[in-house]
Amino acid sequence: MPRRSEPGKRPTLADVAERAGVSAMTVSRVIAGNYPVAPPTRSKVLRAMRDLDYVVNAHARALAGATTKTVALVLDDATGPFFAFIARGVEQQAASEGRLCLLCTTHGDPERELAVVELLREQRAEAVILVGGAQDTDTYTERMAYFARALDKSGSRLVLCGRPSPGPDVPATVVEYDNEGGAYAMTAYLLANGHRKIAYVGREPGLSTTDERVRGYRRAHADHGVAVDEALIRPGTFTRESGAAVTEALWEERTDATAVFAATDMVAAGVLKALRGRGVRVPEDVSVVGFDDIPLASDLTPALTTVHVPHEQLGREAVRLALHRGPEIEDRVVLGTHIVVRDSAAPLRP
Amino acid sequence: MPRRSEPGKRPTLADVAERAGVSAMTVSRVIAGNYPVAPPTRSKVLRAMRDLDYVVNAHARALAGATTKTVALVLDDATGPFFAFIARGVEQQAASEGRLCLLCTTHGDPERELAVVELLREQRAEAVILVGGAQDTDTYTERMAYFARALDKSGSRLVLCGRPSPGPDVPATVVEYDNEGGAYAMTAYLLANGHRKIAYVGREPGLSTTDERVRGYRRAHADHGVAVDEALIRPGTFTRESGAAVTEALWEERTDATAVFAATDMVAAGVLKALRGRGVRVPEDVSVVGFDDIPLASDLTPALTTVHVPHEQLGREAVRLALHRGPEIEDRVVLGTHIVVRDSAAPLRP
DNA sequence: CATCGCGTAGATACCGCTATCTGCGATGCT
DNA sequence: AGCATCGCAGATAGCGGTATCTACGCGATG
Numbered sequence: 001m002p003r004r005s006e007p008g009k010r011p012t013l014a015d016v017a018e019r020a021g022v023s024a025m026t027v028s029r030v031i032a033g034n035y036p037v038a039p040p041t042r043s044k045v046l047r048a049m050r051d052l053d054y055v056v057n058a059h060a061r062a063l064a065g066a067t068t069k070t071v072a073l074v075l076d077d078a079t080g081p082f083f084a085f086i087a088r089g090v091e092q093q094a095a096s097e098g099r100l101c102l103l104c105t106t107h108g109d110p111e112r113e114l115a116v117v118e119l120l121r122e123q124r125a126e127a128v129i130l131v132g133g134a135q136d137t138d139t140y141t142e143r144m145a146y147f148a149r150a151l152d153k154s155g156s157r158l159v160l161c162g163r164p165s166p167g168p169d170v171p172a173t174v175v176e177y178d179n180e181g182g183a184y185a186m187t188a189y190l191l192a193n194g195h196r197k198i199a200y201v202g203r204e205p206g207l208s209t210t211d212e213r214v215r216g217y218r219r220a221h222a223d224h225g226v227a228v229d230e231a232l233i234r235p236g237t238f239t240r241e242s243g244a245a246v247t248e249a250l251w252e253e254r255t256d257a258t259a260v261f262a263a264t265d266m267v268a269a270g271v272l273k274a275l276r277g278r279g280v281r282v283p284e285d286v287s288v289v290g291f292d293d294i295p296l297a298s299d300l301t302p303a304l305t306t307v308h309v310p311h312e313q314l315g316r317e318a319v320r321l322a323l324h325r326g327p328e329i330e331d332r333v334v335l336g337t338h339i340v341v342r343d344s345a346a347p348l349r350p
Numbered sequence: 351m352p353r354r355s356e357p358g359k360r361p362t363l364a365d366v367a368e369r370a371g372v373s374a375m376t377v378s379r380v381i382a383g384n385y386p387v388a389p390p391t392r393s394k395v396l397r398a399m400r401d402l403d404y405v406v407n408a409h410a411r412a413l414a415g416a417t418t419k420t421v422a423l424v425l426d427d428a429t430g431p432f433f434a435f436i437a438r439g440v441e442q443q444a445a446s447e448g449r450l451c452l453l454c455t456t457h458g459d460p461e462r463e464l465a466v467v468e469l470l471r472e473q474r475a476e477a478v479i480l481v482g483g484a485q486d487t488d489t490y491t492e493r494m495a496y497f498a499r500a501l502d503k504s505g506s507r508l509v510l511c512g513r514p515s516p517g518p519d520v521p522a523t524v525v526e527y528d529n530e531g532g533a534y535a536m537t538a539y540l541l542a543n544g545h546r547k548i549a550y551v552g553r554e555p556g557l558s559t560t561d562e563r564v565r566g567y568r569r570a571h572a573d574h575g576v577a578v579d580e581a582l583i584r585p586g587t588f589t590r591e592s593g594a595a596v597t598e599a600l601w602e603e604r605t606d607a608t609a610v611f612a613a614t615d616m617v618a619a620g621v622l623k624a625l626r627g628r629g630v631r632v633p634e635d636v637s638v639v640g641f642d643d644i645p646l647a648s649d650l651t652p653a654l655t656t657v658h659v660p661h662e663q664l665g666r667e668a669v670r671l672a673l674h675r676g677p678e679i680e681d682r683v684v685l686g687t688h689i690v691v692r693d694s695a696a697p698l699r700p
Numbered sequence: 701c702a703t704c705g706c707g708t709a710g711a712t713a714c715c716g717c718t719a720t721c722t723g724c725g726a727t728g729c730t
Numbered sequence: 731a732g733c734a735t736c737g738c739a740g741a742t743a744g745c746g747g748t749a750t751c752t753a754c755g756c757g758a759t760g
Binding site for chain 4: 022023024025026029035036037038041060062064065066
Binding site: 010095 | 360403405406407408409410412413418423427428429430431434435437438441442445450451452453454455468469471472473474500503504505619646649651
């Protein structure tokens, strides 16, 4: 007895072929549609497929053919609007390119990150997209270079999204956004509004994004001929609590700052809270601005003037670039940022 | 010349075997560790694997063996804290069970949902987890029953997470949370605080979650011997805008409500905004409560008293239940909800 | 001393699909 | 009419693993 479609087992190409009275190859061709099949044959096959409720086996296909039609997204944590929006961009673009999206999280654990990359090598994902700020150290660079090469050997492309590039000669694609430009524009906006004592709250040491933003902050000062008061650049982490604590400490020390540039919107939320607690009015007494433009920004009172980061587009580009590569196509892209004016910043009042 | 590990091609079991001077089966056994292999042989093999930087091919393994070690998560949209937290739970549990997590979004489009389920059938994911509120109609039930059976035939388990059950005899697992209980507890809390005119804002018609919450709202009234003023139950969608608009309309009509039970925290945000706009103080003049306990809730001013939904645990349970099934194991679970008291509700002032 | 059993390692047969080559009747061209 | 060509379908050979059955060396056993 030949191999039959026993009940309970999922039908295979061969089962469909038998039912349609053709060979398995013909069925494969009808599905792929990349080879001429006579219309009557085609419809017989389609009929059989429907009758059997046939579904191709993606794994068999991936094994026989070349491509897995899968991209992988690796992030610290899926909650948090920053990541969520990038994830949405990635997923959307992946879907529109007919790809499935694998999601992994590392919770900032390097060991887990390594394990995840290893797992994704097994999966032969077409692209592995690493998202999120990172310490820009030698260790980091080496690590990414290793990942890039390891993934490359396994046939996938490493994409660094919003992370520093590991340098040339590394088979990776980089999608960034203009941290410096955004910080420059925002600082310039405050300066143009008469502010001269602008505190920068939440410089997380060693983090690439921070460094770039501070660079923009400095350059704007320089271009406006205003000296930077180094004591106004305050370190801190990217949390609401840190924003509040740093603001408290600053105001305890001095109260001459007329504007606060928070490293992120989340930090800005903390700043606002601390200022409110001290009875400082925003924006009448002090202007406060942020960076990221997450939904929270427009929910704060007052609505936060901030730098818009195109998170979703970042995700889309990551997928697009990884999938369509070629000699003519750049493997590094920097997306623009721009300021969004809301209610938390106002001209300096004499 | 026998098949060699040509440079540029990923090494296979055979390559490792050749280098170690053993057969492919032996290598497979070393990796699987489910069969005795003599220690010297084992180390030769491990050595060869390291030298070649061998990585198994997950697709070949899935094809030959039975299991794909993959669970899939389908949601409307990855942004939005509600989904994000469920996603986190799913991803974490999946990871801890050694599974990878596929992420798909539908944007509420039924056609896309169908396509996604079809795609996941191809992937032979062990579990397909559908998340999010749904219209509890006959169409929905039929649809889910169809999905359940289709996926079952393809060897995956459908999990409905926070969605109504499609009824018995359908091969699906259901993970819900206690909407009615939460609404009951919250309403009882308000009643106990002296409130008698409690508006329910944001009853989205036909949505299962809504119906259950309103049921809890009614039952609490009944148990406290308070008649429900039907005119205080106001329809609306689960958005901030709707919350604000509905509140405006209600206050335009009458101002005797002393408390507002918003269908979700997001709606509550709108309610708060509208009340603030009218100069109504919360909680001094009117108490406002929500449902969900998303991070936003504690960020609002005043911090929102709300019903906590264990989103993350919901995700974890979905994976756990789908993966470990058996005669002794329930395929339907209802997680508890409880109220979280913050600052937006206060005892009625005479 | 023949036999048995045990511990290992190899051989072989798929899993379900696609790439490629072959086969063959119907056309087209001269 | 003769032969190359074309359109379509089948046969075959992997892709890279795992299950299963067989083979073999060696010490223990009767």
